[in-house]
Amino acid sequence: MANTVTTSTHRSGPVDQILLCPACGTQNEQPRTFQFDSGRGVTAWARCNHCDTYFLTSTYDPQVETDHTRHMAWGNEDEGAALNQRRRYGFVAALDRIEELGYGGGKILDVGCSFGGILLEAKKRGFECAGVDIVPEAVAYVQGLGISAEECSSLHDCTLFSRQSPADVISVLDAHIYWPNQPAELRAAYDLLRENGLLVIRAITKSALVTAGRFVGSFSPGISRKLIRRAISDHRFSMPLKSLLNTVEEVGFEIVSASPRGTRDTREMPLDTQAAHHVGTLLWHGLGVSIAPSTLIFARKKQST
Ligand SMILES: [Zn+2]
Incomplete structure (x- = not known):
């Protein structure tokens, strides 16, 4: 279900790289990725397979x-x-x-x-x-x-x-x-x-809000964008x-x-x-x-x- 969400604010799908989760330190092979409109602009995010954290994929x-x-x-x-x-x-x-x-x-x-x-x-x-x-x-x-x-x-x-x-x-x-x-x-x-x-x-423990934002995305992209932006602000991860x-x-x-x-x-x-x-x-x-x-x-x- 989540992988089929394709509004302009958050596309998701597997990625062919190994990404380190900054929150728990796990190396993620092919995590699901998203595009979120956050306090840092539209940025690429992934979700950790181990701890369910959403994290910014750009290098620190x-x-x-x-x-x-x-x-x-x-x-x-x-x-x-x-x-x-x-x-x-x-x-x-x-x-x-x-x-x-x-x-x-x-x-x-x-x-x-x-x-x-x-x-x-x-x-x-x-x-x-x-x-x-x-x-x-x-x-x-x-x-x-x-x-x-x-x-x-x-x-x-x-x-x-x-x-x-x-x-x-x-x-x-x-x-x-x-x-x-x-x-x-x-x-x-x-x-x-x-x-x-x-x-x-x-x-800051708002990852449930990011998930909620993703799920309303298919029928209410405006509210979805607002929820996700508010949850993430300019943070590097949401755990x-x-x-x-x-x-x-x-x-x-x-x-x-x-x-x-x-x-x-x-x-x-x-x-x-x-x-x-x-x-x-x-x-x-x-x-x-x-x-x-x-x-x-x-x-x-x-x-x-
Ligand atoms: Zn993690």
Whole structure:
């Protein structure tokens, strides 16, 4: 059925190449491919046979990605600093939970720290803060706030922490969907954390919306395009929550909690987005079904044996 969908926004069919799924790291032979109209224009996508993630098939180029990010709200100073204010509610909710789990005042490394984001709130609460980002202007801005920061396109290049001098908490808020190889980045996070250290991921989990968009495509191409564009935004992949939790566990973390609760950035969200969050939270807590657009995951590094 899916392979017969042939509207202008998403053609699908097998492809004769082997593609690495950036979300779970599996090599896919002849995955189904699609053309999606996303925040990056009309681009080629595939769906992983192993974890059901939709992913952008173009090669990851750190320089292209940095230039792309500069054009987004979180990649330039004027909008980025204003965004910190609008997103404060989400940062407060994440930090409340980090403190509740016993990591208050610890060393926190924020991955994709933008123009300060959660680190501004964490600093006020007495955390020892550090951040990495791919945008040099963001890194310079954060350094100007008196916070350690480093320009890195991969956590493997991060020198702010090490096995000898590890972090207590690593946060990845709305950033995992830009990773070219998520398992590799999670392993790097694992190495930079102390034993029992905490990994916090605010994950975008909208792959069901992409699937819904594909299926309405045959009779309503306009709605289909809108749904898919909204689900994907400018992300590099769209992963089901269950697959993400499996990937995090495979790297050596134990899931402490995963819930849509506390993921709302702001109280100024459009009403339909707020409603989706409420319904998502109810379904997740009542039935264990995830349709929420984002999920806050807390995972603890298991002690090595
Ligand atoms: Zn995959």
